[in-house]
Amino acid sequence: MDTRNAILTASISLFARDGYAQVSMRDLANAVGIRAPALYNHFKDKETLYLESVRHAFRGKADALAQALSSGASAHERLEHYVSCIATVFTDDPDSRRLIQREILDGNEARLRALSDQVFLAPFCNTLVLAKELAPERNAHLLTVSIAALVVHHIDIGPLRRLLPGHRPEHEEPACIARHVCSLLLHGISSAQKPNEQGVSGT
Amino acid sequence: MDTRNAILTASISLFARDGYAQVSMRDLANAVGIRAPALYNHFKDKETLYLESVRHAFRGKADALAQALSSGASAHERLEHYVSCIATVFTDDPDSRRLIQREILDGNEARLRALSDQVFLAPFCNTLVLAKELAPERNAHLLTVSIAALVVHHIDIGPLRRLLPGHRPEHEEPACIARHVCSLLLHGISSAQKPNEQGVSGT
């Protein structure tokens, strides 16, 4: 039974890095230190192994995000805490982040439904409440998506962003991203009084 | 030579939908109405065919986006025009959008460099100028990424967003996304005077 967990853990990394079709049962077995046929003692087939890996990767993730919203303070403080939390979680756990990207691209409706219900539903609903509190006159669904979009996209497109002008290493740090996103959300593009975000405005 | 273009056009759709590894040379040949070996009369191998397809998919795309920024009006008007343009382009051309997602996930540095230089560099630089004009005190790189992030992410996560509470079909229309994003960028979360974005605030 410990072997099973070892397989799941190793699988998450490989599937996240290379994608379902590019990872063979031999690759997975090698990563655990066994032979490919031994995998079938723990999982019916490759697809089942993949689905179980994804489930395993997201165990407890929903709670972490949902909890980030429950620390009862002012709405502004909860927003800042939540944005920071998203930025940190997605930066520190690139495997989960990449699995989500891959599932959105390739997942069928059943798989996306499972991901939605088990991972995103709870934090999304909590963010809806926060959104209505912060901006009752806006559409809560669109605003909730926008908040997540700002943080997640900055991280997701990292490989491309690194190549574009003006990039600096600190732009990959979760604290820097969170600061920028919060400021933008709270004040809009042209904040009359808001200072620079990490020291310099130009470049 | 017409066959070559037919191959490229068919390949874009298949690679965008299923990904490189999931599309076989036989699949590609079937889509064009020829046999697999005939593909090798036009392309050295599968990887070359894929790279040419990506190049073909993005012909002229950079110009379209860059031009959206050159219509010399006020900075606010250019922003609105640009956001609308991104939303429309990415909604109407899901193949290119998915190819970009896949390249960001799986592309090596050389391929990302090519994508960056040939597609994103020009519009990114123009947006940098706009960003400095709109918000001289902000970091232009971060703001430029945020503008694109807001629009693109709304569309990219469509399959997941459809399953989350509060979603409505009009949230997939580029005009609706553009309106929401522009309002958010210009006024921030809590716009004191901004009306609802598509008729109703709650739900």
Add this chain to the structure above:
DNA sequence: GTCTATAAGCGGATAGAC
């Protein structure tokens, strides 16, 4: 539960006729 051996099929790519 893990191993070796192996089945059965699909993948990219080539040879050579037309």
Add this chain to the structure above:
DNA sequence: GTCTATCCGCTTATAGAC
């Protein structure tokens, strides 16, 4: 330039010894 036929490696999955 396209075809049929074919090579060969790699894939998933199973059988059966230990």
